[in-house]
Amino acid sequence: QQQVKQSPQSLIVQKGGISIINCAYENTAFDYFPWYQQFPGKGPALLIAIRPDVSEKKEGRFTISFNKSAKQFSLHIMDSQPGDSATYFCAASKDDYKLSFGAGTTVTVRA
């Protein structure tokens, strides 16, 4: 069973727009929530990550919003650029070796 549910499966956004990807989890023991970015033909790479003790983390145009009570977190890509076109995976971990990944969201940014 998938421990992290991710939506949407895909999205298309115009250049300069905002991309929003949502994830939900059930296991309250999770304490680390990373987002990975994967370009075609490449391996996933860590983009940004958050701990449950903060509600928001921003790095450049990428922001994670975290809602502990709702057990949800989301990735916002501001001012989306064609170079952001990739598949994005949310994940969760509970201070052990296993990352539980969401199903992925393919983002296409149209110029």
Add this chain to the structure above:
Amino acid sequence: DTAVSQTPKYLVTQMGNDKSIKCEQNLGHDTMYWYKQDSKKFLKIMFSYNNKELIINETVPNRFSPKSPDKAHLNLHINSLELGDSAVYFCASSQVASGGANTQYFGPGTRLTVL
């Protein structure tokens, strides 16, 4: 320098054959992983080794056998290949400290095609 490397990049083989994929990391990490990414891009953990000891062994057919000769290498051997084994296989590594973040570094992947 490549942090996590895999060979080969592509592997095309016939059903029933046995093949191996090799992985090496030069990050000094003590934990390595094998993932399978299917055609829908879903990433599924298969195995993990910590200091050469198997710590994660998901529900994977026993035709798949990982081997870790040392903590910088984790190889995957697949016996009697089936059509459903066609996928991209990723190796990853991490250094997990107590209370720390499990940041995994992925290799470039091996695309396996079984004909």
